[in-house]
Amino acid sequence: MTESTGKIVLGPHQYGKAENRVVRIYRDTARHEIRDLNVSSCLRGAFDEAHTLGDQGAVLPTDSQKQTIFVYAKTHGDGSIEEYGLALARHFVNEIEPVDSARIEIEEYAWQRVPVGGAGHDHSWTRVGPEVRIAAITVSGTGSAQREWVIGGVKDLVILKSTGSEFAGFLTDEFTVLEPALDRILATSLTAHWRFATAPADWDAAYTGIRAVMIETFATQHSKALQQTLFDMGKAALEAYPCLAEIRLAAPNKHHFAYDIGRFGVENNGEVFIAPDRPYGLIQASVLREDAPDAGTAWDPYTGAV
Amino acid sequence: MTESTGKIVLGPHQYGKAENRVVRIYRDTARHEIRDLNVSSCLRGAFDEAHTLGDQGAVLPTDSQKQTIFVYAKTHGDGSIEEYGLALARHFVNEIEPVDSARIEIEEYAWQRVPVGGAGHDHSWTRVGPEVRIAAITVSGTGSAQREWVIGGVKDLVILKSTGSEFAGFLTDEFTVLEPALDRILATSLTAHWRFATAPADWDAAYTGIRAVMIETFATQHSKALQQTLFDMGKAALEAYPCLAEIRLAAPNKHHFAYDIGRFGVENNGEVFIAPDRPYGLIQASVLREDAPDAGTAWDPYTGAV
Amino acid sequence: MTESTGKIVLGPHQYGKAENRVVRIYRDTARHEIRDLNVSSCLRGAFDEAHTLGDQGAVLPTDSQKQTIFVYAKTHGDGSIEEYGLALARHFVNEIEPVDSARIEIEEYAWQRVPVGGAGHDHSWTRVGPEVRIAAITVSGTGSAQREWVIGGVKDLVILKSTGSEFAGFLTDEFTVLEPALDRILATSLTAHWRFATAPADWDAAYTGIRAVMIETFATQHSKALQQTLFDMGKAALEAYPCLAEIRLAAPNKHHFAYDIGRFGVENNGEVFIAPDRPYGLIQASVLREDAPDAGTAWDPYTGAV
C-alpha cells in the first residue's frame, strides 16, 4: 500500500427518514385491528450536488418522505408490511424524478388481544416480543426496467433448548482449552432475513409459517453445532416455501455455562447455569437455492436495523 | 437554610451482588422446565467499619453471596421466585452474623414451549416478553422478632386500547393549549408491585391471576384518564386477591397523536397515529387496604430494577 | 400475616410530564452558550378524584406542564439547572391551586467547544460524557410554610484506578472461595446525589468543585474496599462544601478479573483483565452531617433517573 493523492470525489450515497413510528388502527368494525410499525425510507439517485455544491434542488426533504409514510399508512396500509413497503418504494421511484432506487425498511411489533371471558378483546392488546418482524423492500429503475426485491424476516427471536445439543470433535490449537460438550444448552437470539423469489399468496401467512418451520427445526433436530442447526433451519424454510430464494441467518451463541456448585457438595447435573452477557460466539450463514434469482441490491443496507 | 458544619458521619448503607443471571433447568423427567432469573442480593447491618475504617471483618464478600445464589438455585429453587427469594433472605439473616436484614430482588423472564405437532416441545422454548415478572423479598431480624415482607409484580407490561378512553374536563391555566379528547388511544408500559399480606396458596398462580385481572380491567373499563384506569386496575386486583395488602403502579402515558394527514386530503378518522418517544406523562399511584399490615422496610429499594 | 379484607382506598400518588428534551441556546453575543437538558415535572396534591371518580377538574394536563417547561427555559433558564428547577417548582406550587408539592428532575448533558486554532469555537460543540449532571428540586407548601429542597448530583461517572486498591480480611462462610486481593483494579460507574443545606454562591461552580473533590479522593486515597472509598469521597466533598448537608452514593463494583494467560506460558503481572458485565457488587452509602437539616420529602423519587 502506498499513499494516495488522487482526485477526491463523492462515492455512493443515500438518504432518507429513519424510524417513523407509525401506529395504524383499523376500525372499520367494532373489532379493531392494530399494526405497530417503525418505518424508514431511503432514496438513492442524482443527489451529488447536494453533497458537492450544497445545491438541494434534487433533494426531496426527509420531512416530505415522513408525510408520505403517514399518508400511505392510511391509503396503502391495509395489508402486510411487505405490500405497504412496496407501495412506498414504487411511489418514490416513480413519482420523484431524481430517485433511481428506493429502499423501505420496516419493523413490526406484535400485539395480542387481551383475553376476556375466553376470547380476545375487541380493542385492547398487550405487546408480545422480544422478537420483531422485519421487511426491506427495494425498487429500482422505471418502466420496463423496474426491478423489485422483497426481504422479510425476524430479529431478536430468542430460542433455547436444554438438551439435544453437543459440540465436539473440533479443531484444536495451542490456545484450545475448551472441553468437548456432549449435552449442553443451545440458545440464541436469531436474526433471519429471507429473500422472496416471488410473492407468496399471503405475506402474513408466509411470515408465520416460515418462523414456525424454523423454530420447529431448532426444537426437533439434534444439534452438533449452532452452525449445523442454522443451516438446517434455513434449509427447512426453503423447502417448505418455494417462494423463497435465500435465507441469511445471524445467531449469537448465547452461552450457558454449568455453574460449579460441586465444590460446595451440591451436584449440578446440568441444572444450574450462569448466562454471561459477553463475549459470545457469533455465527452467520446463508442458505440459498442454486437457481436463486439475482439479488441485485436487495441486501444493500440502510439503517442497520433490518 | 444555612451552611452546615457538623460532624460528618456515615448514614444508611447496604451492599450486595447484583444481577446474577441464573438459568435453572429442571430435568427430572424428559419434559424439562426452565426458570430464567436475574437475582440480586442486598445485605444491611453492622458494616460501618468497612466504610469508616476499611475493616472488612464483618463484610461477607459479594462473591460469596453469588455462590450462595447459585447453590440455592439447585437446593431451594424448585418453586416460585418468591419462595426462592425467601430462602435466600432467611439464610443471610440467620447464618451471617453481622446481617440485620436482607433483601433479595429477582426478575424472571418468561419462556413458552415451541409448538410441535400441536403440543409444546419437551425441552425447547422461545422467550416471551417484553414484560418481566419481579419479586422483592425482605427479611429482617432474628428469632421471634423476625419479620418478612414479600412483594411481587410485573414490569414493562405494554398495553394499549384503541378506543374507550377520553381525557376532558381538566384544569386549565395560562399554558393550557391541549384540547379535550373524547376518543383516544390509551397505552402504557405498566410497572406494578403488589405487597402480600399473607402467602397465597400458589405464588405462580397468584402472579398469573393478578396480571390477568389487571389487564382485563384495563380492557373493559371505560377510561376517563389513566389515573382512573390505574386505580381501577389496582382495586380489581385487591378485590380478587385477599392475600394482597397494597399495589403500587407506575405508568407512562405513551402518547399516540393522530397524524395530520387531512392537509393532504386524506381523512384520518382515528386510524393513523404517530407514537413519539418523549416526553410522556408519568402517573404513579398506590391502592391499598385501610387495614393493610405495616409495610416496614418492604419498599426500601436496592437495584432500582425491582 | 393474614388475608386482608379492609376497605380499598387510594394511597400516595403523583404525576407529571417526564423527559422533556429542552435544548437552550444563548445567543446574546456571537459566542453562543448551550444547555442541553432532560426535564421532568411532578405534581403532588389533591388529585384523588381523578383516580377514584375520573374527575379531571383538579388535574393540570401534563401537556400544560410541558409548555411551561419550554417557556421557562427562555424566561427562567439563564442560570443553572438548580435555579431553573426552583423557578418551575415554585410556579407549580404557587400558581396551580390543587398542587401541594412539586418536584422537578433535570438531567444536563455536557458539551465542550470544538477546538479551532487553539481556542474553543463560538457556536460548535461535541458532547462529552458518559457522565450526566443531575438535579432534583422539591418545593412544598405555600406562604410562610413553604419549604424547598435542592439535590444536585452526577450519574454514570465512570472511574477506574489500576492500582492502590485491595480487598482482604473479609468475613468468610461456607460459600466463600474468593481469595484476598492486595493489588487490584477498582472501577465503578458512580451515581452521587448531594443535598444542599443552603444555596452555594454559584451552582455551576459547586457542581464542578464537588465532582473534582470526589474524583481526586478516589484517585489519591488507597482503597481497602469500595465501601471505604465511597465514604472518603463523600466526606471530602462535605468537608470542602459547607453548603452540603448530605451525600448519597451508589456504586457498582465493576469487576476486572486478571485473565489466566499463564496457562499459555505468558505472565500476566496485573496487565490483562476481562471486564464482565454481570453480576457486579453494588454498594450504596450515605454520608451526612450530624446537624444536617431535615430532609423532608427531598429524597422522594419520581422518574428513577435522578
Place this chain on the structure above:
Amino acid sequence: MTESTGKIVLGPHQYGKAENRVVRIYRDTARHEIRDLNVSSCLRGAFDEAHTLGDQGAVLPTDSQKQTIFVYAKTHGDGSIEEYGLALARHFVNEIEPVDSARIEIEEYAWQRVPVGGAGHDHSWTRVGPEVRIAAITVSGTGSAQREWVIGGVKDLVILKSTGSEFAGFLTDEFTVLEPALDRILATSLTAHWRFATAPADWDAAYTGIRAVMIETFATQHSKALQQTLFDMGKAALEAYPCLAEIRLAAPNKHHFAYDIGRFGVENNGEVFIAPDRPYGLIQASVLREDAPDAGTAWDPYTGAV
C-alpha cells in the same frame, strides 16, 4: 419473479467470538497506561461441513479465539488497536489451516487521567465519551498472495452547531410542507470509517488528527445541508491524510425544532428547541480518491458495531 425449486446449498458464512471485553494496563513504570477494548474475531474459510454435516473438524472453537485475543493483548498489545488487530488477523490466517480470511473488529473506549494538583494522575482515570474509536482489520490469503485492509474510525461522535446551517431550495412534491430554514441548529451523531491506503507513521496520531480535521470542518464551514457538510468533512480528512483512500460517513440528522413559545407571548428568537428522538433524517455518503486501491473485502461487516 417465480417460485424457485433449485437445489438448496450453503452460501457465504463466517463465525467468531464477539465482544471480548479486554482491559490492558501497562505498568512498566509508576505512570500506568490503559487500553479499554471490545474485541471481536471473525474467521472465513472451509467450514462448510460444520454447517452441512455437523462435522467440527475444521472449526477452531470461538473459545480458542477468545484465549488468543487475551494472550495477544499482552504479547502484541503494546501499540494501537490497528496493530493489535493486524497481529490477531495474521495469526488466524497464517496459523489456522482452514482459515482463508480473518477479520478483527475493535472498539476502544477513551479514558482521561484524573486531574490532581494540576497534572494527570498516574493510575486513575475517568471515562470520556460518548464517542468510541473503532477499527476493522481484514487479512486474506497466505504467502505472497496475502492482502491486508485496515479501517479506522469513530462512532457516536455527537456534534452540534447552533448557527451557520441552512436548508433551502429543495425539491418539493405534493407532500412537502416543510418551510425552508435559513438559520437552524445542525446536529448529528457521526459514524465515520476511513480506509487506509497505507499505514500512517503513527496510528494513534492519525486517529486524533483525522477526528480533529473533521470536527474543525464541521465547526467552521457554513452548511447548506448535512449532505454538504459530510462531504466537506470527508474531503478535508482525505486532503490532510494522504495515507487514506476513502471515508464512509453515516449521520443521523438530529433534529432540533424551535419550540412555539410565541403563542404564550414569549419570543423564541432561535433559543429554545425541542430535540425529538425519532424520526430523524439519516444521511450516508462516501468520499474517496479516484485512484484509491481496491477495497477487496475491507467493508464486509461482521458484528455490525464497527
